[in-house]
Amino acid sequence: MGLFFKLNPTTGQPLYLQLMQQIRHAAETGALRDGDQLPGIRTLAEELVVSPNTIVKAYSELQHEGLLDLRHGSGAFVCVKRRTRSMADDVQFARRRLRDLLDDLRDNGLTDEEIKRAFEAELLYPAPSTQLTRKR
């Protein structure tokens, strides 16, 4: 299971947030289904080689959001509600739109690296950078 999660220590985002997003994403795309069990804190910490506190924080925040059910002694279980299922379609749709946008940007001569940086800047600092990066 740990193989499906990949945490990057240098993206400027706390590791527990990365893990939360990846679990959410897996639930939204259907890779994780209702009732699926996630690895225990110790197991996942060892597989990802991160502090157990990272897993504890991600799991408990996701429990707060209602995406995980933490049962004492037996682990973490996914609870996917109907709303999240329809999210799967939204995500599929978003990916199609992204693919079109990427094609456009590549046609305009941008490299994948440039697109990636623009994307990251946009996600991190949306308001100011939209006005500033439009040089041309």
Next chain:
Amino acid sequence: MTNPPVILTRDLTKSYGAATAVRALNLSVQKNRITAFLGQNGAGKSTTIKMLLGMVRPTCGDADVLGKRISNAKENCELRRRVAHVAENEPLYSYMTVEQTIAFASSFYPDWQPDHAGKLLSQYRLLPRQKVKTLSKGMRTKLALLLAFARRPDLLILDEPSEGLDPVGIEDLLQTLVAKAADGASIFFSSHQIAEVERIADQVCILHHGCLLMNASLDQLRQSYRRINLSFASAPAQQDLRITGVEKIRTEGRRISIFASQNADAVIARARDLNAVSVDVAPVALREIFLETVREN
């Protein structure tokens, strides 16, 4: 967060003649966290750790480890039963074999786990009959780690635990540290392996010339430190960009590079007011934070 700290130092100081290795250190290490202790060679990390373990007597100041005072002989003895450690140049008897060393060490500790020791012995590929004096540096480190990890301590204090280890050994070590933390041990370790620290640590302390420059959570560092590169039609004066959080500014022609410890949004807003033509924001890796912090001082 209501837990008392596992390590708390009060103006802890060590001088060797005219040289001060550790000066008035006030360090607090939280329970149930993995805390990394960074610093250049000679920063005072090993001296601090030796004082915490009662191997070196402080010149002045004091410290509590697991609530026990290090300066009190009886309390010091009690705390050592609950703390496992790997110190610099761990004193291992060179005439003993690996298995004799393990048998000898295990007799001191009521929390010794023989099964776990056996598992580590084969995982680390240590030969039971080999004499300690013939072990390579990396294998010596592994033996010292085994002696610490085969226990069930409340606190692990490790000085350069990855010294001499190959990449596989380092990965094994990190995994063991994570597992120990999952078992409920608090971990305090010094290291020069910043990329590894960045993967497993919850908290980072930076020591420089015997003084504590930083004690911060890695999550917080990740969220707040940014490198901001700006281009201008004509570069403004640096002081126009000196706001809270801006640690360093470098101007090269019409480009300005800012190293910010916080407040990146405000820096960007200011740059926009100053008509920046491009803004590039990037997260900062721990290595860069360490280098910038240490060089600044």
